[in-house]
Amino acid sequence: MTAKLRALSFAALLALGAASSARAEDDPWPGLKSELFQSRTVTEDAAAIELEAPGRAEDAAIVPISVKLPAALGAVKSLTIVVDKNPAPVAAVFKFGPAAGSGDRTIATRLRFDNYSPLRVIVEKDDGTLVMASRFVKAAGGCSAPALKDADEALANLGKSQVKILAEPAGKPANGTAVVMVRHPNYSGMQMNQETGLFIPAKYVSEMTVERGGQRVFALEAGISISADPNIRFTFAGGDDNRITVVTKDSDGNVFTAQSQLNGT
Amino acid sequence: MVSAGQQRADEPLPMQGARPTRCGASLMTAAQSRAIHVAMLNTAPHRALRAGLATGPGLVRSAIRATTEAGRGPSTPSAGLVVHPSRRALLRGLATVPALATPLGRAALAQEAPPQPLPTVEVAPGIHVAHGQHALMTPANAGMISNSVIIVGEQGVAVVDSFGSAGAGRRLAATVARLTPLPVRYLVNTHMHPDHVFGNASLVGPETTVVGHAKLARALAARGERYLTANGPDLAPTDFRGTQVVLPTRLVETSLTLDLGNRPLTLTAMKTAHTDNDLVVRDEKTATLILGDLLFAGHVPALDGSLKGWIAALNLLKTWPAERAVPGHGPASMPWPGALDDELRYLTTLAIDVRAAIKAGRTLEDAMATAGVSERTAWFLFDAFHKRNVAAAYAELEWE
Numbered sequence: 001m002t003a004k005l006r007a008l009s010f011a012a013l014l015a016l017g018a019a020s021s022a023r024a025e026d027d028p029w030p031g032l033k034s035e036l037f038q039s040r041t042v043t044e045d046a047a048a049i050e051l052e053a054p055g056r057a058e059d060a061a062i063v064p065i066s067v068k069l070p071a072a073l074g075a076v077k078s079l080t081i082v083v084d085k086n087p088a089p090v091a092a093v094f095k096f097g098p099a100a101g102s103g104d105r106t107i108a109t110r111l112r113f114d115n116y117s118p119l120r121v122i123v124e125k126d127d128g129t130l131v132m133a134s135r136f137v138k139a140a141g142g143c144s145a146p147a148l149k150d151a152d153e154a155l156a157n158l159g160k161s162q163v164k165i166l167a168e169p170a171g172k173p174a175n176g177t178a179v180v181m182v183r184h185p186n187y188s189g190m191q192m193n194q195e196t197g198l199f200i201p202a203k204y205v206s207e208m209t210v211e212r213g214g215q216r217v218f219a220l221e222a223g224i225s226i227s228a229d230p231n232i233r234f235t236f237a238g239g240d241d242n243r244i245t246v247v248t249k250d251s252d253g254n255v256f257t258a259q260s261q262l263n264g265t
Numbered sequence: 266m267v268s269a270g271q272q273r274a275d276e277p278l279p280m281q282g283a284r285p286t287r288c289g290a291s292l293m294t295a296a297q298s299r300a301i302h303v304a305m306l307n308t309a310p311h312r313a314l315r316a317g318l319a320t321g322p323g324l325v326r327s328a329i330r331a332t333t334e335a336g337r338g339p340s341t342p343s344a345g346l347v348v349h350p351s352r353r354a355l356l357r358g359l360a361t362v363p364a365l366a367t368p369l370g371r372a373a374l375a376q377e378a379p380p381q382p383l384p385t386v387e388v389a390p391g392i393h394v395a396h397g398q399h400a401l402m403t404p405a406n407a408g409m410i411s412n413s414v415i416i417v418g419e420q421g422v423a424v425v426d427s428f429g430s431a432g433a434g435r436r437l438a439a440t441v442a443r444l445t446p447l448p449v450r451y452l453v454n455t456h457m458h459p460d461h462v463f464g465n466a467s468l469v470g471p472e473t474t475v476v477g478h479a480k481l482a483r484a485l486a487a488r489g490e491r492y493l494t495a496n497g498p499d500l501a502p503t504d505f506r507g508t509q510v511v512l513p514t515r516l517v518e519t520s521l522t523l524d525l526g527n528r529p530l531t532l533t534a535m536k537t538a539h540t541d542n543d544l545v546v547r548d549e550k551t552a553t554l555i556l557g558d559l560l561f562a563g564h565v566p567a568l569d570g571s572l573k574g575w576i577a578a579l580n581l582l583k584t585w586p587a588e589r590a591v592p593g594h595g596p597a598s599m600p601w602p603g604a605l606d607d608e609l610r611y612l613t614t615l616a617i618d619v620r621a622a623i624k625a626g627r628t629l630e631d632a633m634a635t636a637g638v639s640e641r642t643a644w645f646l647f648d649a650f651h652k653r654n655v656a657a658a659y660a661e662l663e664w665e
Contacts, residue, residue: 052630058652062660064629110629110660140495149570149657150537151483162664166626181663229660233628 057139085117091225097216101237161258169238213241418525421450427464432504434464455557477513562595
């Protein structure tokens with residue numbers, strides 16, 4: 001792309017008022033931070049949150065990350081995942097509920113990286129303080145092209161979901177672990193329909209609510225920085241009824257539900 | 266084979282050009298997001314970018330001119346050589362300098378040597394393989410990291426795959442010209458990956474039909490811009506110049522027979538395997554199978570479709586009679602069906618190891634570190650592709 005076209009593109013972006021994101025292209029974090037948290041203090045503390053992510057991703061469209069919130073962190077309200085240099089930098093916001101549990105908790109998922117970028121996870125504790133861990137991930141090119149390998153199959157299976165209990169809670173309220181998987185292309189909206197010259201609108205998982213026995217584990221707001229076929233592994237507090245129910249919504253308004261098997265398989 | 270645009274060594278990623286959108290920091294409603302995406306990406310500058318996509322000889326020609334004029338790198342087409350207008354007029358008048366008379370004539374002014382033909386191996390009468398090296402795309406190899414096949418019939422030529430840059434494609438065109446005066450009637454792409462299609466624009470003449478799997482056009486439309494952006498920096502500007510995404514106009518839904526003049530070719534569209542748009546060519550005269558990236562030899566296979574589908578495709582191909590096979594990466598000619606053995610072993614090992622990891626409840630990260638490691642010493646470029654194959658396999662098999 002020539003310098004001239006690049007300049008035109010930037011002008012177009014600014015003209016269309018792409019929020020505040022057009023500023024500070026070199027370091028998006030200050031702008032993102034103030035949009036997400038206004039003037040609140042975000043304390044970086046790599047010891048408080050265990051963030052695992054590859055330093056160098058093998059596949060930019062499927063970058064596995066894992067966030068462990070240790071018992072010492074205490075009660076938390078939310079977890080926000082940010083990939084600074086992605087077109088949609090706020091990858092996910094998890095809001096935790098009563099069945100999220102305490103002790104050592106984990107959230108793991110797979111992200112798309114469009115550029116080499118910092119990856120940040122910001123926890124809002126129950127006392128309102130914000131704690132962050134971050135990692136620089138070398139990966140590029142995940143967002144603007146479909147990761148999905150078979151476009152027809154992806155659409156044919158849209159929304160099929162599975163919830164599996166990976167580890168049963170040892171008793172209540174000890175934590176169990178489960179995973180929810182949803183078939184969805186999570187289109188980024190950056191692919192073009194060759195016949196019309198128009199871009200295929202984004203089609204992605206936008207919300208997910210997970211409950212254990214009718215009590216909320218978390219409510220998730222997600223976007224196109226989550227890999228195709230969203231996959232979320234999480235801990236939950238054991239209760240009287242350990243069935244996990246998941247309701248997923250996508251940007252088209254489709255709703256998909258899934259439930260784990262009764263005996264925890 | 267996928268490009269190595271993402272596989273940089275530890276150098277920082279060069280500026281890849283403005284990403285089309287910054288949606289804003291906060292998550293927004295679906296309708297907002299959709300509206301912004303569609304509005305932003307349909308603006309004139311982005312439509313101008315789309316000028317890089319072409320469908321057929323006419324559009325390709327004008328696109329080539331547009332790209333040459335728009336320029337990549339230095340803005341003067343003469344790449345640093347300033348040509349006085351009167352001198353330019355004088356040069357234009359020199360009919361004896363054929364290079365200057367062509368649309369690409371400016372290349373000569375840019376001090377490029379005329380494209381040199383490539384060495385080929387005639388693996389069967391009339392079947393000439395131009396053989397690439399096992400490497401990631403670099404300026405030194407100009408994207409000649411796959412195999413291209415020239416098939417000569419009595420009335421015309423088919424070229425199967427065009428290497429990984431317009432520069433390499435120009436050399437391929439020169440190679441055809443040296444072999445025969447017959448025109449390239451068909452340019453067949455075995456699948457979408459840049460190292461097989463980026464030379465297309467250099468091969469398309471007024472009589473050329475570009476042929477591919479029915480899903481190839483859609484696949485290239487979805488990925489073409491990203492391929493150009495990601496791989497442009499891997500190539501020398503003189504080779505990247507003129508590189509276009511050229512879409513097929515003849516699409517193969519199941520099978521198609523082309524005739525080069527007493528030389529029928531059978532083209533078969535495969536179900537999702539290496540990619541979701543794999544096409545196989547069989548030269549009936551010599552019973553030669555041209556498999557594109559359904560077959561890797563030496564170079565580690567790269568999975569960008571379906572692992573199960575690929576294993577099924579190979580088991581099917583095994584039943585087809587043939588005298589020899591030409592892989593997309595590997596030696597110019599391989600015995601049949603033994604050619605498939607190593608690759609089937611790799612893919613099957615991958616499936617077994619990944620299924621075992623999933624069954625044992627091990628994570629994707631864990632599987633990426635452990636699955637298929639027994640294959641490491643059997644393949645070139647293992648470290649560049651294997652873990653990505655594991656990730657793709659895991660994401661596929663976890664749904665079983």
